[in-house]
Amino acid sequence: MIVCAACNHRNPSDALVCEACGGSLEHFVYRACPSCGALNPAENVFCHRCFDDLVPGSAETIVEASDIPVESFVPSEPSVTDREEAVREAAAPTVGERPTSDLTLEADAEVATTAEVVSEETEPGPLAEPQQLVGEPIERLEAAPSEPEAPMQPSELIPEAEEDVLEGLEGLVPIAAAATQAHAFALPVPPSVSETEQHDAELFHSIASERGPLRDAARVVIPRRARLLSRRGRALLYLLVLLAALTPVFTGDRTSLLLRPRDSVTSLARDIQSLPTGSAVLISFDYGPAYAGEVDPLALAVGRHLAASQVRVVAMSTDPGGVGLAEHLYRTIAGEMPDYRYGESYAILGYLPGPEAGLRTLCTSLGKAFKVDYVQRRTLSELPVMKDLTSVQDFDQVIVFADDSRSVRSWIEQVQSQCNFSLHALVTAAIEPMLLPYQQSGQLSTLIAAAHSAGEYEKASGMEEPSLHWTDAYGAFCLVLLVTAIATNVAYLRTRARQRSHGQ
Amino acid sequence: MQPLIDAIESLLSSSLNITALAVLSLFCLLFVVFTGRAKRGRRFPVRAIPAYKSIHQLVSRSLESGQPIHVGMGSGRVGTEAMSEALMGLTVFDYVARHAAAYDQAVLGTTADGTILSAAQGVLQRAREEAGFAERYAGNELRFYGPDPLVYAAGTAGAITRDQHLANILVGRFGHEGLWIGEAAQGQDMVQLGGAAAPGAIALMQATLDECVIGEEVFAAGAYLHRRSHLGSLATQDTMRILAILAIIASVVMASLGYLG
């Protein structure tokens, strides 16, 4: 019985494809035990659970096989080399007709051939490769079916002892007497061992008892690459990165004077600058704590600019961690500007789960998406800041801070395509390349990679903070990457040269 | 009756939906035909993908050496768009777990999402039951670390480096955490394979893993491992690919000649 891996249907042992679902039975050749139903590897003769024999008749085979030495055994044809045939020949005279076993044999042979049909290909085939490889432990063993394997060992061992060598030896040694008497022998004196022999023996012992590295098994599959980076080399690289990050502390961040806002940054700053007092902006904090380090400085710069321009801000998030970040950020801004009050100047609506479906509701009604706000748990209409703001269309600008291109795409596809407004995406540098096409098509008004834009934005908005912009560090980091690239190739060339000289 | 008429009217009113519906019908038709053929055992030769070949070998080696394989299924969530990637992780786990179960050996699966965890629990329990060792199904062979991707990375890297594993297979929805796990386990000298569909993730993973499946290849895991019926979808994808390319060429020619917008 072969059990289908896909649908668990139990098929007869000669099936090639599952009777129920049509799935292939080629890779999973396991047999179900006829008595307890447990699945067994194909090469098992006995069930690994109840120890019943898996292939009907195999048990007798073995019983009879074990009888072989007792009866005078007729050795099989010495010329037979093929293992399978030897097995058959050996089994045939003793066991006699065994239709079931032959059937499995043929079936298995067929399985093997279908495998080859798929694999016959000029190029290392499709499912071909798998078969050859997985075939090694499972299917090849099956092709030489496990069932007659047991009789095989006696048949290989016995032929040399054509007669029973122990015949007539009974009673030669009086065991009972020997057992009751005290031993009269002294231990044999060990022969004197030469130093070389001693050394050899120790060497042999150490080799034989040595435990091989376990993962060698895996490395057979994918040859072990010469370890590219030693522990020390790795530590050195990491130290370089750390030093690169700390460069501005030593250099005083001189290159930040060279910092010039890019066009996209300038245009966003201009857009915000041109907003009249009292207009409203929706900000979505679609990033988690992991990437906050990158996005937060830019979000803070934009938030301060909005606060200074007296624009109403409504914040929300489609990332569970984003609400906490928004709150933290606005606590900072409110701490700096005493007039900036929650509920009047800004509000945090909360977390909107299920990006696609959730965002779609923003087009119709904010109140439907957010029953209450996040901080004061009041309904949205109770908040003064929400005056005349019922849906996303009522906002003058929408700014999305994101660390996942999917969330920006949801904003474009689910919200912006439904109701028109200008959408600014301020994202991590990692996802910026994936969103560039949307900027080109005009769906995104602005696309800014956050990494080092905070300083640029501060310059563009004229609200520069007297702090380091860390620009030296980025330059140093580029150098580190360049050094890495050179180092790895130099190391590579050296190993190759060494190999070549070894080869000669 | 009225809702039906409304529905048909609204269907006809949008051009995108007609195109989409036509493409979908074509896709379904091809899918049914090719899957039927694949089920009947019709051969469909496909190119070799080294990583899947290695998974086959690794599983055999794992059974011989008794060292478990770790399958990381990532953070995709069933019930959302990310289901497809998550399902491929589950398929690879299914393959590894069934082999491990039939030889009564250990396996480790990790995920960052509860829905995949519950599906994987079903897969593992079924595999153990079928092998006849239902009692060997223990909760700690499947682990949940999450739900944040980096939390998953930290938890998983810790789990696979604590115990000796033969190989680390990461298939499913991954982001930057693929790099995290790959590099953290790098010193452990275990074979690392994997794949993801998102370009941003795979760019990092292929730099750190020994072998990698890229983009669409991830969705072929079933066909290359143990599900012959999945070959039908590969044939469908190939046909659709050719049609899409022809459509692009034809439209580009039309657009250049000024017939389109």
Added chain:
Amino acid sequence: MKKILPMAAAILCGLFVLTDFFVPHPSIGAVAAVLVEGATILAAFALFLGVVNLLSVHGRRVAREARGRGLGVVLIASLLATLAIGVALPGSAALNWVFDYVYYPLQATMAALLAFFVVSAAYRAFRVRTAQAAIMLVSSLLVIATQLPFGQAISPYLPIARDWILTVPVTAGMRGIVLGTALGTMATALRILLTVDRPYV
């Protein structure tokens, strides 16, 4: 019954949600929206399953293994404490404190480790053994060089060069990957909807 019911549920839910994509009708849309919302509810329950799993795996570690017992206790205690504070006092100062001073720095620093990992990965990926590695090295270094913060000061063409690389060859490559992925996603989804694949029974 054990199999039929989940299969029927899968097909039925799938059909409703799929129809909503092609037939923009309010009543179908409402059913689909309920199903999608229901999926998020179920995901929330699944999260609790994950928490139970985490507790049991580490509980077992604490009970049976000598190694790492203390760490297991730390994990369980921090989990239960955060859960208790979060459920009992949502939006409280205590929860904010845990978020700001424990959760946030831990996660952000885990992400910061990626800066180190990316360099050691680069050491492997930038080794020019194949043509592919060479292409990868060149394109990486080009993009890195062109996105320097003071690039604009060095040459106004650097950002333009970067935009060209990212909008022409990279867009082409990415579009190929994305289209292929879409094909794979659709085929995988169809396998579920037509019950060729049934991972849930």
Added chain:
Amino acid sequence: MLETPANLLATLPPNTLQIAGTWVAALLTLATLSYVFGGNPAFRLAEHLLVGIAAGYAAALAWNQMLWPRLQLLVAEPATYWYYGVFFVLGLLLLCRGSKSVSVLGNLPLGVLFGTGAALALGGGLTGTFIPQIRASVLSVNPADYGEGSLGWAYVIDPIIVVAGTIAALTAFHFGARTDGRLRALWRGLVRAVGGVGRGLITICFGALFASAALSFFAILNSRLVFLLRDWLKLLYTGRP
């Protein structure tokens, strides 16, 4: 029970908590960063703390934002929100997965999840990616559309690269490898050649994404160092708190 310590905390001056928090955060940051020098007990402690807190925080959020509000709606207006009841029952069935004996009950909610997810993936993949991306690749390659004379020829290079590159990259994923017959062999050779070009483009794409991601990670590392140096050690000049 939890109220008392919360009240106690509230009576402390606000700065105490902040300073204590900064110290805790700084020590945890250092513990995590110590992984640079290899695995060590401090990192393992940070790792376990993070796993525990993340799970607890997410579970609390799921309860507060997802389950509790809907449960209240269900209790308040069972006639309108009856479907929440259905999903709560399904959710409880899903929890049965945790136990070996009743694990089968979890199949039904998983069926719902897989069905919904498959439809979202199919619909989203088709209408969100497949068709729009094909449409986006339809660009005119006629130089006359881009400008007069040689200017047009210069500008037309980009759309040609994009269109041809998209086709090549898509071909790189072709699975079929049938080689019987001369025509098929020719086809296979074509697919392989075009796919090779596509693979090159994909690698360029990977290189660019790798570089952008590296920049992203480095920015995060910087922010942690800023925290350590400015907020904790107060070594750097601080313009504002």
